[in-house]
Amino acid sequence: MDLTAPLLRAAAARPHILLVATPGGTAARLAAERQLRLDGLPLAPTPADAGILLVAGPDCPALRPALDRLWQHMPAPRARAQARTPEAVADAVARCRIELAARPAPGPASAPPSDGTEPPGGLPMAETAPDRDGLSLDQLHLSLGPFLADWPSGVTVRLTLQGDVIQQAEMGEQPATRGTAPFWAEPWARAAAGERVGAGEAARRRAAAHLDSLGRLLALAGWAHAATTARRLRDDLLDGAATGALRPAVRRFARRVARSRTLHWLTRGTGVLGADEARAAGVSGPAARAGGDVAARYRTWLAAVVRDVERLADPAPLDAAYDEGPRGRGDAGQPPSEALLRVLPGLLEGAELAAARLIVASLDPDPDELAAAAREVASRG
């Protein structure tokens, strides 16, 4: 009796999905997150847990080796698809699920990955270096990004760790992608190009962007219920829900998160970025307005969301000098996210790893903006 086929069919009924967004792929990522939430398909944090590798966003040649590595590390049965646009997501997921259920899983090669970059056991052992306590201790090098759950994809931070405390943080190079304009800053880009954009439309986009950032921060903080709520509200906003329909839920959410003593206790004192320090580094937007720790930054987002939800129907034209984009003002071709990256290494050094993840999430640089900036640099130079 063949039991393998029914087993594979049962396994394909609820595959875990490794969702990887490429820089410039925010719109596709949002569509994918929304669909996976409604289909009840869990997101896998690592390749070991995943059955489907779903790439959301445009091609990015610099990141292709990293993507292939994730794929090589995925156990059978597995399927892979790319959704370059939001419209392609549903089809890509459906195709992968059919593939998972049907194939009798020939399985990936059990030989080591063919590109030969990984000689088994050829790695060095960890070496020692002086620690801040004056001891000589083993160092581990670990890189956060380019692809990590709830991380601005494409951004790479190379960490030197002793224990789980960061001794040193270095930013990697930002990959450029061919692609569309940054999704979250799109109304401001259109207004800058001379188009008439309503302030209500911009407020809607900004509130959704903040809720997206909050979803990531809350997911990293391990508060599953609040993270899901943030993402639902974000999706409702992007669907065009009206102020009246959103107000109660948004207020309830903002009140619960802003007043949570536990979350405040867990985040206070981490990643302190004073307002003056922020402005000196060129940071504008919520991170500069908050002028404080992770807790101050998420509370600034929450207040902004509550304010913006009241303005969804505002017909006045967008005044970019007064109404900032979700991450602040972009000056002279420099997107605000670049300034956020500049302050990161200083904030990360000395932080515990979990706190470091929260710090990055509380600044939340936008990979789309960074990719577009890298593209401009590449085309100029």
Next chain:
Amino acid sequence: MNGFTAALALLGVALLAVGVLYGAARTLRGTPEPLAAGPFGSGLEPAEHAVSRFHVRWYTITMLFLAFDMEMVFMYPWTRVISAVGPSAVTEMFVFLAVLVAGVAYAWREGALRWT
């Protein structure tokens, strides 16, 4: 059945179930060979082996913990004899605990309970 036999029998049942799971997976999945994968490094290769002398910054807490753990060795049998021994049992145990808690307070003041 005495306690020892029962514990062994329960261990046997649990291990048998684990064995059956491994066996079932081996026969049922289409791919018997394991995948030679690499450690997850956010898409990048690791720079060195991860097994290393991990700097546990909470090592001072382990010292405190050991003190309390030894105290537990006395406290478990103590629960059975309180009324037999009388008030001195309670006094001695809680004076001992108070001494240990004073140690915790000292360690706290010295910042031993925070490591970031």
Next chain:
Amino acid sequence: MVEAAGWWPVLVAPALLLAGAVLAVAGDAMLAARYAGRPARAAVAAVPLLEVARLLAQQPRTLPKADRLLWRLGVVTVPVAAVLSVLVIPFGHRAVADLSVGVVWFNAMEVLTWAGLWLAGWGPNAAFSLIGGYRFVAQGLAYELPLMFALISPATAAQSLGVGDIAEAQQGLWFAVWMPVAFAGYLAGVLAFAFLGPFGYPAGRDTAAGVLGETAGVDRLLLQAGRWLWLTSGAAMAVPLFLGGAAGPGVPGWAWSALKTLLVLAVLVWSLRRLPVLRADRYAEFAWVVLVPLTIAQALVPALVVLDR
């Protein structure tokens, strides 16, 4: 009176534990569906079954220079220790073996998960796993002492370490009523040794699932099962320790045991998604400075009551 019966409880007890764990996973999936805005269809209840199928069908993985023996040993230890812990938990008026040192046995099995999870983190030779393994030890140093004092309070009140005796000693008033701090400390401890929800630090999303990050196939199934088996076992143990055991009017004792266990389990599952993860670097300080003195003070109460008796 708790009595030890023939050989059949050796099979029935693990089966009941497994059934409880399956219900807990299904309940958690139901809550997740509700929060995510999906209709809570009956199919959601099949989630635990689908997960088992998925993990049985999944190819296992090996990593370069992984310590496969220790890794496997760690992975197997977690669920096996959970099953062993039910040895002393009475269901109705029967336990597999009502040891005279039942509370110590439960405590010892729970501490085995420290070794198991640390090994499961060390074995794969992967940085995130390693950090996850050490995180559990740090978390253990924080939750263990309040849990031990919480366990010892009912034992002190009953002047016995046997679980059956403790259940019987509550004929007048449940220990949960007059030892609320111990009860709360115990429930927090259950979440912590099941490393779920607010105590999911060792398998946190910030470290790409930590100790779980590199496991696939049956290894992953066992670790995940271990978490939920421990949650169920902890909920079941709360009943004789704090909620009067199988005592209750009307229906037979086993029904009361099942009902109380499921209620505690429901509360625990509900709490999983309602709180952020309590990172050990913050929680350790809170546990030592607030919870340890509080639970010690709580243990003093039954000691004085016993003297007065």
